Amino acid sequence: xxxxxxxxxxxxxxxxxxxxxxxxxxxxxxxxxxxxxxxxxxxxxxxxxxxxxxxxxxxxxxxxxxxxxxxxxxxxxxxxxxxxxxxxxxxxxxxxxxxxxxxxxxxxxxxxxxxxxxxxxxxxxxxxxxxxxxxxxxxxxxxxxxxxxxxxxxxxxxxxxxxxxxxxxxxxxxxxxxxxxxxxxxxxxxxxxxxxxxxxxxxxxxxxxxxxxxxxxxxx
Amino acid sequence: xxxxxxxxxxxxxxxxxxxxxxxxxxxxxxxxxxxxxxxxxxxxxxxxxxxxxxxxxxxxxxxxxxxxxxxxxxxxxxxxxxxxxxxxxxxxxxxxxxxxxxxxxxxxxxxxxxxxxxxxxxxxxxxxxxxxxxxxxxxxxxxxxxxxxxxxxxxxxxxxxxxxxxxxxxxxxxxxxxxxxxxxxxxxxxxxxxxxxxxxxxxxxxxxxxxxxxxxxxxxxxxxxxxxxxxxxxxxxxxxxxxxxxxxxxxxxxxxxxxxxxxxxxxxxxxxxxxxxxxxxxxxxxxxxxxxxxxxxxxxxxxxxxxxxxxxxxxxxxxxxxxxxxxxxxxxxxxxxxxxxxxxxxxxxxxxxxxxxxxxxxxxxxxxxxxxxxxxxxxxxxxxxxxxxxxxxxx
Numbered sequence: 001x002x003x004x005x006x007x008x009x010x011x012x013x014x015x016x017x018x019x020x021x022x023x024x025x026x027x028x029x030x031x032x033x034x035x036x037x038x039x040x041x042x043x044x045x046x047x048x049x050x051x052x053x054x055x056x057x058x059x060x061x062x063x064x065x066x067x068x069x070x071x072x073x074x075x076x077x078x079x080x081x082x083x084x085x086x087x088x089x090x091x092x093x094x095x096x097x098x099x100x101x102x103x104x105x106x107x108x109x110x111x112x113x114x115x116x117x118x119x120x121x122x123x124x125x126x127x128x129x130x131x132x133x134x135x136x137x138x139x140x141x142x143x144x145x146x147x148x149x150x151x152x153x154x155x156x157x158x159x160x161x162x163x164x165x166x167x168x169x170x171x172x173x174x175x176x177x178x179x180x181x182x183x184x185x186x187x188x189x190x191x192x193x194x195x196x197x198x199x200x201x202x203x204x205x206x207x208x209x210x211x212x213x214x215x216x217x218x219x220x
Numbered sequence: 221x222x223x224x225x226x227x228x229x230x231x232x233x234x235x236x237x238x239x240x241x242x243x244x245x246x247x248x249x250x251x252x253x254x255x256x257x258x259x260x261x262x263x264x265x266x267x268x269x270x271x272x273x274x275x276x277x278x279x280x281x282x283x284x285x286x287x288x289x290x291x292x293x294x295x296x297x298x299x300x301x302x303x304x305x306x307x308x309x310x311x312x313x314x315x316x317x318x319x320x321x322x323x324x325x326x327x328x329x330x331x332x333x334x335x336x337x338x339x340x341x342x343x344x345x346x347x348x349x350x351x352x353x354x355x356x357x358x359x360x361x362x363x364x365x366x367x368x369x370x371x372x373x374x375x376x377x378x379x380x381x382x383x384x385x386x387x388x389x390x391x392x393x394x395x396x397x398x399x400x401x402x403x404x405x406x407x408x409x410x411x412x413x414x415x416x417x418x419x420x421x422x423x424x425x426x427x428x429x430x431x432x433x434x435x436x437x438x439x440x441x442x443x444x445x446x447x448x449x450x451x452x453x454x455x456x457x458x459x460x461x462x463x464x465x466x467x468x469x470x471x472x473x474x475x476x477x478x479x480x481x482x483x484x485x486x487x488x489x490x491x492x493x494x495x496x497x498x499x500x501x502x503x504x505x506x507x508x509x510x511x512x513x514x515x516x517x518x519x520x521x522x523x524x525x526x527x528x529x530x531x532x533x534x535x536x537x538x539x540x541x542x543x544x545x546x547x548x549x550x551x552x553x554x555x556x557x558x559x560x561x562x563x564x565x566x567x568x569x570x571x572x573x574x575x576x577x578x579x580x581x582x583x584x585x586x587x588x589x590x591x592x593x594x595x596x597x598x599x600x601x602x603x604x605x606x607x608x609x610x611x612x613x614x615x
Contacts, residue, residue: 063493068496071499206418214364
């Protein structure tokens with residue numbers, strides 16, 4: 001067991017461009033969460049995975065059923081982290097295919113109880129609800145613990161110009177910064193109170209109550 | 221019989237087939253199902269001719285696989301061979317009726333004079349469960365309960381039985397009775413389930429890791445677990461457990477020729493085709509494509525990874541490889557690779573590590589009263605060992 005004062009953040013960024021807005025948002029969120037954790041007295045290490053770097057490993061896993069050594073290491077780092085920041089671009093109304101492919105190769109129990117900050121990027125803020133109608137069900141299905149705050153960054157959020165009447169009072173940049181800080185604090189709080197066991201799962205552990213002969217009321 | 225056949229080796233070498241009927245990607249042609257079936261029989265007979273010890277056939281219930289009825293095929297091969305051991309890879313313990321498995325394999329065992337064992341598995345095709353009226357979510361419980369019944373049908377003359385998955389039995393005797401009072405040796409095959417390794421250890425049976433689709437490290441963990449549990453159940457020391465491994469190679473005298481010739485088959489193969497490159501796959505899994513010496517070196521090292529083991533099977537006839545090529549691969553396997561591996565594996569092998577199990581070995585063990593007790597010394601064994609002449613419960 002690691003020192004409880006040390007916390008490990010994993011970040012997955014599913015952007016395809018380089019540099020990508022998705023990675024940019026991921027880094028900002030990681031900084032905010034690390035800062036909030038540091039304020040609570042934790043030592044934080046952050047590991048960022050750009051899925052594009054392992055895209056071929058991911059598709060190979062899909063067709064062969066086993067991970068390359070590199071991918072296996074990434075999976076282990078992501079699933080054993082104290083908290084996860086998951087950031088995807090929104091493509092045609094949902095998370096990107098690469099993002100879903102990575103989630104698909106994880107063991108369905110691997111993210112159980114893990115605090116997860118959901119975030120997404122897109123061309124316009126019209127896609128912001130994709131976090132709640134697409135990403136959130138995915139993580140609740142996996143019994144992860146997604147935070148109530150999700151952070152969406154539209155292209156306009158990276159600039160100064162207010163784009164809608166609703167954001168006219170504060171600049172878009174300030175709005176995004178505030179959302180990022182709020183999400184980072186929420187993730188830090190969730191990590192600080194999480195009771196999730198982050199030790200590496202024993203792949204050979206037998207299910208509780210397992211019997212090699214069954215216990216099915218056999219008569220002799 | 222040639223020299224190799226008479227040479228005593230503690231390790232059994234052979235081939236296992238998934239029975240796929242696949243287009244040859246280099247010609248664009250697909251042979252017919254009857255042709256493929258007859259060709260497989262040729263492959264099995266040639267396996268004996270080149271001195272291999274085992275030929276094993278899979279069970280599937282959907283195209284492109286032909287082998288829905290392995291005992292029929294194996295009985296036909298048994299009639300045309302003298303020495304080679306006939307096995308399966310795998311027999312579906314989940315969806316087959318354990319009573320029928322008990323009957324079919326005992327029948328085959330008698331006809332083949334004991335040259336039979338079998339490998340149990342859960343299959344890899346989801347719809348097979350509903351096709352046979354089973355629930356895929358019950359895969360492990362089915363494997364556990366069905367084998368419990370199969371084991372009893374073979375070791376007890378008269379069986380009263382009730383379980384969750386099958387009609388109860390009252391006063392049932394499975395016929396024919398196992399030859400010489402010993403059931404065919406059972407290997408439990410699994411790619412990832414510790415439950416199956418535990419089951420194999422519990423009964424003192426063999427454990428087979430297919431060793432094809434995953435990096436060897438994965439199988440090393442699974443086999444290490446099985447060995448440790450085999451010892452826990454009191455069947456012997458961990459290194460005395462019965463371990464079988466799969467493997468895959470394509471060899472030509474010149475290593476570059478092997479790569480060049482095999483690549484289109486690899487690239488289009490069912491299961492892993494259109495995914496990783498041949499180079500990635502050979503690096504990450506035990507698939508070896510190259511000269512016979514490269515295959516020998518790679519597989520000689522398996523012993524260091526897995527400990528001394530009992531059986532090594534290779535996949536040689538798949539992905540549309542033509543018969544001629546497969547027979548040539550068998551010539552290389554039997555002529556060069558296996559003799560070298562047998563010499564390697566015999567070096568410093570502890571004398572108390574069992575050899576690959578044969579009917580003769582099982583009979584000897586049975587007569588000596590050393591049949592493994594399920595659950596070993598830690599579990600009370602309440603039923604009587606099988607006695608002859610007590611059909612219908614009359615003793």
